[in-house]
Amino acid sequence: SQQGEEDPQALSIQEGENATMNCSYKTSINNLQWYRQNSGRGLVHLILIRSNEREKHSGRLRVTLDTSKKSSSLLITASRAADTASYFCATVNTGANSKLTFGKGITLSVRP
Amino acid sequence: SQTIHQWPATLVQPVGSPLSLECTVEGTSNPNLYWYRQAAGRGLQLLFYSVGIGQISSEVPQNLSASRPQDRQFILSSKKLLLSDSGFYLCAWSDNILGEQYFGPGTRLTVT
Numbered sequence: 729s730q731q732g733e734e735d736p737q738a739l740s741i742q743e744g745e746n747a748t749m750n751c752s753y754k755t756s757i758n759n760l761q762w763y764r765q766n767s768g769r770g771l772v773h774l775i776l777i778r779s780n781e782r783e784k785h786s787g788r789l790r791v792t793l794d795t796s797k798k799s800s801s802l803l804i805t806a807s808r809a810a811d812t813a814s815y816f817c818a819t820v821n822t823g824a825n826s827k828l829t830f831g832k833g834i835t836l837s838v839r840p
Numbered sequence: 841s842q843t844i845h846q847w848p849a850t851l852v853q854p855v856g857s858p859l860s861l862e863c864t865v866e867g868t869s870n871p872n873l874y875w876y877r878q879a880a881g882r883g884l885q886l887l888f889y890s891v892g893i894g895q896i897s898s899e900v901p902q903n904l905s906a907s908r909p910q911d912r913q914f915i916l917s918s919k920k921l922l923l924s925d926s927g928f929y930l931c932a933w934s935d936n937i938l939g940e941q942y943f944g945p946g947t948r949l950t951v952t
Contacts, residue, residue: 758938770930770943771884816883820938827899828941830883 732760732817732831740837747804749834751817752797758820760793761828762802765814774802774815779822809840842867846931846944853951859904859918861947863931866912871933873914874941875906878928890914891937926951 735750751760759778763771777784777793777800784791790803804811814833820826843866853859865871872891876884886899888906896906903922907915914931928948932941 761940768928768946768948770945771932771941773940773942776940826938827886827889829886832881832883 732819732829734815734817734831734834736834737832738835738837740839741807743807743809743838743840745807747807747811747836747838749802749804749815749817749836751800751802751831753800753817753819754798755819756822757795758822758826760791760800761818761820762789762791762800763816763818763830765816765833767813771816804836807836807838809838812836812838842933842942844931844933844942844944846929846947848947849945850948851950853921853949855923855951856920859916859921859925859949861916861929861931861949863914863916863944864912865933868912868933868935870911871935872937873908874932874934875914875916876930876932878930878946880927884930888916921951923951925949 732751732753741747757779759776761776762774765771775786775791777791788805793800814835816830816833818828818830820828845864874889875887878884890896890908893908904918928946930946931944934941
C-alpha cells in the first residue's frame with residue numbers, strides 16, 4: 729500500500745533554478761528516504777532522514793522533515809540538466825515488519 | 841564495493857510461458873533482498889523480500905514466486921505469465937531492514 733505521496737507530480741524548471749519537491753505520509757515513521765530514477769534505470773538512494781532529525785544536507789540536496797505535519801521536502805539547489813529524473817520519497821513505518829513504502833514519484837525536467 | 845546484477849535486461853514472453861529473473865549481489869554477506877515491480881508511471885510495489893537463505897516473505901498475492909537458493913542470489917519466477925505481469929522488475933539489497941536500499945538496473949518484462 730502506498731504511504732508517501734509526492735507533490736507536484738511533475739515539475740519543469742530552468743537550469744540553475746532550485747527545485748522543491750514535497751512528500752506527505754500518513755502514519756508514524758522510523759525514517760524517510762528520497763530516491764532518484766533516471767528513465768529506464770534502477771533507483772539510486774539520495775538521502776535518509778530519521779524521525780528525530782529535522783534537516784539533512786548532501787551536496788546540492790537539502791531534505792527537511794516535519795513529523796507534526798507528516799511531510800518532507802527535497803530541495804535541489806542550482807539544478808542541472810543532469811538532474812532530470814523521477815524522484816521518489818519512501819517511508820519506513822514504525823512497528824514490527826516495517827518495510828520501505830514508495831510514493832508514485834515526481835518527474836523533474838530541467839531545461840538547459 | 842558492493843554491486844548488484846540483474847538479468848536479463850529486457851524480456852518479451854508470451855502469455856502462459858514460464859519466467860525466471862535472476863538477481864545477484866557481490867561484495868556483501870547476508871544481505872536483505874527485495875523484488876519490486878514498477879508499472880508505467882507508478883511507484884514501486886514490493887513483491888517479495890528475504891532476510892536469509894530460504895526465507896521468503898510475500899507481500900502481495902501474485903502469479904509469481906521467489907526463491908533464495910544462495911546467500912546473494914534471489915530469483916523471481918512464474919509458471920504461467922499473465923498479461924498483467926508486464927512491468928519493470930527491480931531487485932534491491934540492504935544491510936539493514938530499516939535502512940537505504942540499493943537497486944539493480946532492472947528487467948523490462950513485456951508479456952504478449
